[in-house]
Amino acid sequence: SQKIEQNSEALNIQEGKTATLTCNYTNYSPAYLQWYRQDPGRGPVFLLLIRENEKEKRKERLKVTFDTTLKQSLFHITASQPADSATYLCALGDSSYKLIFGSGTRLLVRP
Amino acid sequence: GAGVSQTPSNKVTEKGKYVELRCDPISGHTALYWYRQSLGQGPEFLIYFQGTGAADDSGLPNDRFFAVRPEGSVSTLKIQRTERGDSAVYLCASSLDSTVYGYTFGSGTRLTVV
Numbered sequence: 001s002q003k004i005e006q007n008s009e010a011l012n013i014q015e016g017k018t019a020t021l022t023c024n025y026t027n028y029s030p031a032y033l034q035w036y037r038q039d040p041g042r043g044p045v046f047l048l049l050i051r052e053n054e055k056e057k058r059k060e061r062l063k064v065t066f067d068t069t070l071k072q073s074l075f076h077i078t079a080s081q082p083a084d085s086a087t088y089l090c091a092l093g094d095s096s097y098k099l100i101f102g103s104g105t106r107l108l109v110r111p
Numbered sequence: 112g113a114g115v116s117q118t119p120s121n122k123v124t125e126k127g128k129y130v131e132l133r134c135d136p137i138s139g140h141t142a143l144y145w146y147r148q149s150l151g152q153g154p155e156f157l158i159y160f161q162g163t164g165a166a167d168d169s170g171l172p173n174d175r176f177f178a179v180r181p182e183g184s185v186s187t188l189k190i191q192r193t194e195r196g197d198s199a200v201y202l203c204a205s206s207l208d209s210t211v212y213g214y215t216f217g218s219g220t221r222l223t224v225v
Contacts, residue, residue, distance in 0.1 A: 004153075034213050043115070043202050043216030044154065089153050097142060097209050098167055101153030 002028040004102035006090060012108045019077040021105045023090035026071060028100070030092035033066055033073050038087045038104065047088075048075075080109045113137075115217035117203050123223045124193055132188040132220045136205030143186050144214060145178055146202040154202055160186060193224045 005024045013019050023033070032051045036044035050057045050066045050073070057064045063076040077084050087106045091099040116135040124130050136143050141162050146154035156170040163183045171177070175193075180186040190197055200221050204214035 032210060036213070041218070043204070043218050044214075046213030046215065049211070049213055091153075093209065096167065097161075098144075098156050098159055098170075099209065099214065100156065101146075103151065103153045 002026070002092075002100055004028075004090065004092060004100060006088075006102040006105045008103065008105070010106040010108055012110065013080060015080060015082060015109055015111050017080055019080045019084065019107055019109070021075040021088050021090075021107065023073040023075065023102055024071060025092055028071075028092055029068075029094070031094045032092075033064075034091045034093065034099065035062075035064060035073075035075050036089040036091060036101075038089055044089055044101075077107075080107075082109045082111050085109050115203055115205055115215050117201075117217035117220050119220060120218065121221045121223075123225060126193060126195060126224055128193055130190050130193055130222065132190075132201050132203075132222070134186045134188070134203030134205075134217060136184065136186070136203070137215055138184075140205035140207055140215070141183070142206045142209060143180060144204045144206070145186070145188050146204065148200045148202055148219070157188070157201075190222075193222075195224045198222055198224045 003026045034049045035047045038044040065074045087104040089104040091101045093099045143160040145157040148154045159167040160180045175191045178188045200219040202219045204216045
């Protein structure tokens, strides 16, 4: 069955550093991959989408890479700020319009 | 509306009771999704509507769960004979085109079955 793995351990970094989160998947060939941010008690918020034929996507301080050979996506936040502290979810999609979510990685940015 | 609205925000019910959870999507979004999220887990797909019809209900765990969207806007998720294992946050999302714009989620309904 399809499986998405995100690091279950929290990532703890110093303000100003680059945060890198990993999303690995197996038994799936997604047409696109999305990243969401989720704060406690709130629904996920869409951040970025990258398609299978794209290697990299940027939006302000965010960068996403997508390697369909390695079946992996990396999500980078440069110049991280305490306000970036949240749980980040990756989600895979295909032509069915249904997303399959990973369990998320909690990011904590220390001032 | 400006965002996806879900009511109630919290619901406590006794085992065996019937509950209804409501979702008001963004106006004009034809696609509507229900997901369920347990503590420490990612959202788990339940059902997807395109317009009034359920395009994919493969995630509904059993026949106690049912969802409707009669006029292609507001949707209601209905759970019969609730069990303690149904306790979770139920998230609704809508989208114009999820392959371009992603989903817009509501804040969810936290269901607790006691």
